[in-house]
Amino acid sequence: MTVRNLEFLFRPKSVAVVSEPDEPGRYAEVVLRNLAAGGFSGPIISVAAKKRSLFGIGTHIHIDELEVVPDLAIICAPLRDAPKIIAKLGARGTRAVILGPSRRIRMTGDELAEVRRAILDAAKPFLMRVLGPGSGGLAVPSHGLNASVATVAAVPGKIALVTQSTAVAAAVLERAGSKGIGFSSVLHLGSGVDVDLADTLDWLAADPDTEAILVQFHSIAAGRKFMSAARAAARNKPVVAIRGARAEAGPAGKRPFTTDDVYEAALRRAGWVRIDTLEDLFDAAEALARVRPMHGERLCIIANGHGLGRIAADTLLRSGGKLATLSDETVKRLGKLLKTASPPGNPLALPEDIAPENWAAALSAVLADSETDAVLTVCSPSPFTPGAEVAKAIGEVARDAERNVFTCWVGGAAMLEAQRIAAAHGLLSHDTPEKAIAIFQGIVNYERNRELLVQMPPSVAEDFTPNLAAARGVIAEAIDGGAGMLSPRQARQLLQAYGIAAAGTHLDASIKAAIWTADEIGYPVDLTLVLANAAGPDPVATGLRSAGDIHFAVRQLRANARLANPAARVGGYRLRPSAARSGAPACRFGVADDAVFGPVIFLGPAAQEGSTMESCVTALPPLNLTLAKDMLGRCRFLEKGPPKVRGTLASRAATALVRLSQLLTDIDEVAGVELDPVHVETSGVVVLDARIRIEKRGRRLGFRRFAIRPYPKELEQRLVWEGQPLLIRPIRPEDETTLGDLIGSLDPEDARMRFFGTMRSLPRSQLARFTQIDYDREMALVAIVKDRDGVERSLGEVRAVTDPDNTVADFAIVVRSDIKGKGLGRRLLASIIDYSRSRGTVELRGETMSGNLRMQHLARDLGFELKTGEDLGTIALRLRLREPEREGSTAVEAVRVRRQKPAVGLGKAGGRKRGGEK
DSSP: OOOTTTHHHHSOSOEEEEEOTTOOHHHHHHHHHHHHHTTOOSOEEEEESEEEOTTSOOEEEOGGGOSSOOSEEEEESOGGGHHHHHHHHHHHTOOEEEEOOOOOTTOOHHHHHHHHHHHHHHHGGGTOEEEOSSOOEEEEGGGTEEEEOOSSOOOEEEEEEEESOHHHHHHHHHHHHHHTOOEEEEEEOTTOSSSOHHHHHHHHHHOTTOSEEEEEOSOOSOHHHHHHHHHHHHTTSOEEEEOOOTTOOSOSTTOSSOHHHHHHHHHHHTTOEEEOSHHHHHHHHHHHHHOOOOOOOEEEEEESSHHHHHHHHHHHHHTTOEEOOOOHHHHHHHHHHHTOSSOOOSSEEOOTTOOHHHHHHHHHHHHTOTTOSEEEEEEOOOSSSOHHHHHHHHHHHHHTOSSEEEEEEOSGGGGHHHHHHHHHTTOEEESSHHHHHHHHHHHHHHHHHHHHHTOOOBSSOSSOOOOHHHHHHHHHHHHHTTOSBOOHHHHHHHHHHTTOEEOOOEEESSHHHHHHHHHHHOSSEEEEEEESSOOSOOOEEEEEOSHHHHHHHHHHHHHHHHHHOTTOOEEEEEEEEOSOTTOOOOEEEEEEEETTTEEEEEEEEOGGGTOOGGGOEEEOSOOOHHHHHHHHHHHOGGGGSOGGGHHHHHHHHHHHHHHHHHHHHHOTTEEEEEEEEEEEETTEEEESOEEEEEOOOSOSOGGGGOSSOOBOGGGOEEEEETTEEEEEEEOOGGGHHHHHHHHHTOOHHHHHHHHSSOOOOOOHHHHHHHHSOOSSSEEEEEEEEEOTTSOEEEEEEEEEEEOTTSSEEEEEEEEOGGGTTSSHHHHHHHHHHHHHHHTTOSEEEEEEETTOHHHHHHHHHTTOEEEEOSSTTEEEEEEEOSOOOGGGHHHHHHHHHHOOOOOOSSOOTTSOOOOOOO
16 A cells, blocks of 8 residues: 555646547547646646557557656557556656556457556556556646546535546536535546555545545455555545445355445444435535534424424434433523423424524524534425525524534425525535435434544453463364364354353253253253254254143154155254343354455344344454444344343443454454354353354464454563653554654754654644554554553654555654653664564665764664665665565665655654654
């Protein structure tokens, strides 16, 4: 994953359109026209991809004859010619190309794949970025760049639009233009052979011109890469996505969920908001442009009539929303204003003849209520008060309010002017309560998903200690025996090693013994007739509540078995409890593999309870209690249990889900899990039947398969430094304040050495970005001590960001000014060196000022090679950690010469960050 050289795509200083002279095509003509009309200030070059030989025999590529080297080239030529054109452009110095739609006449699937590989091979030596093939192009309105085939030019704004469909991009631009909504960037990915959705998200996350992101996509290729970029983008900017695949075919294989369920889980965990329709996408674009930050989800509804208010309130409650409860003070204030006999409530019904100024007064009173987080006004045509006057009064009040005001104007053409006036005041305006509530709930869901985004489950269990030796012993036993499934005994032992109770079934030789067992374990019971000489599953009777039920069930099962196979012989009777003693319905836990996102945990009612795909919910591991409880809240099967113990049961079920997640984290060989049925008791869960599939693998830890890496607790180091306990650990989201204090502790000279300037503070958005990392491509270690009051303080931080090929990691380090020279910087830098070496990184690099002698001495002592930097007054630091693979050596050398310096360390947004200890 990288944004390397993407500045040549999004911020080119010169552009060339390369087309086929014999087939000029409309694509090249449209792009040239849009480039000229967009106001691009740099050179725009039109060049033919080929020219004929002197004797008219064939043609050849002649890009080398360009007088100006274009930063960006749009290639409008047959796809077969693209590799040669790219090679020529790369040799001339071009660093980004867009491959537009092209003819694929007589190209088979294998031929197309071969051309795609050739495109990447041609671009790689020059680190050239390729958008497409089949891309509709790119527009950056604020820079006058419209290198696209869009029929409507985007106007400058703060929303980025990324699509996998040119038709969707065109539709959104058309609608946005009519609403006066602008864009920071508009990009169509095409087939994404190089620049994909993850790369684009990485760029937009750091783009100061982008405040929100709209995404339309269908699929992605690499789950971890996508999740890393998706979570990074959502940490500071709202991201709204549409993926039209809800009606896709059933589950893959025997999974109890669809591929779309997995994408749903991934987007929730990434902190995104998902919408379903193109109309929702239009509304989302407008909402992102107009809505202020939300600080709660309690909504107050004001309507000029009881019916409209009630409809809006019912819609809100059905969608899981919350109605605000007005304070006594607000009720008194509204009572005096409205002069009603009954006390005002929520929804607040206004008189039909209420004047516009009283509409405004009522809205002001509700906005001042501390128990209200947002307000929805619902207005229908009134013979006493024109809607336009109401809209003006509402708009003037809402303009200066801290809370959001959503407006709804019911009545068709009669209320169009009111909608226009409300929009002119910066308000969202809709024509039905349902649309307004949907937008409000979408914003609420965004805030909820952000809570999931910041969850960082650890790689090592915290609240319990699994018996890892026993678990690995069970797996080794099964693997050595050549088994693909654990036996019932092995499955029980593995679950018990993680504190998950697994009940053994009771096998009895006679009906009388079976009844004694049933009396002992308690009714109801499930009875399985064990057939000694019959193929297929053994017949089962469930929910037996007495000895008589057992006798009757045995007769029926025997008769059915002999009817199917006259030679069938009964070998025994297996019994187990069929219902939880708590009264909660049986459930189903499991793990299945997804080709893109890796292991997926699912939860739903047990098969005997009528479990279906629709009743199962999914989540990506790793899980902690917060994430597990979110799963339970979405499944809601425990709501059928006794009300007095629901909280306890939910806690027990959540704990079991977390332990199942930990099992996956620790044991790589576990490929699939099916625990069904599972009884949730007040003392914990009890698994009645477990099927666990295993595969022999070469890796040790299971989380390497995860799309989201857990918090790497194994990297924590506890030591004594300067006579006090010191903890060096990976950074966590809650370190935002301590990191800000660390930056503020630097004296002016240290700040200049560290940041090449006088900056001594960072905005909260940047602090959040630096403390919420993915622990995969980026690692930051902080040195933590506690003061006398037990409050944590950060004494220093070191960070490394690795390129997508794991060849080069750029590091940055900072230590408090008042403790420099005491060895903490050495310890931190040594730790990041050890970490980078352990993950197989080839080289560690940094940069410091030539006057920062302390950093230079430290780097030299730790084995770095020091050379004069590319910029005046800088020193480049380089440490070779291992030798690169043979085929990657050329690429590594290319990176050394041309590689864009990534944003590492603690510098300004979009700026260059350099290493350097104080």
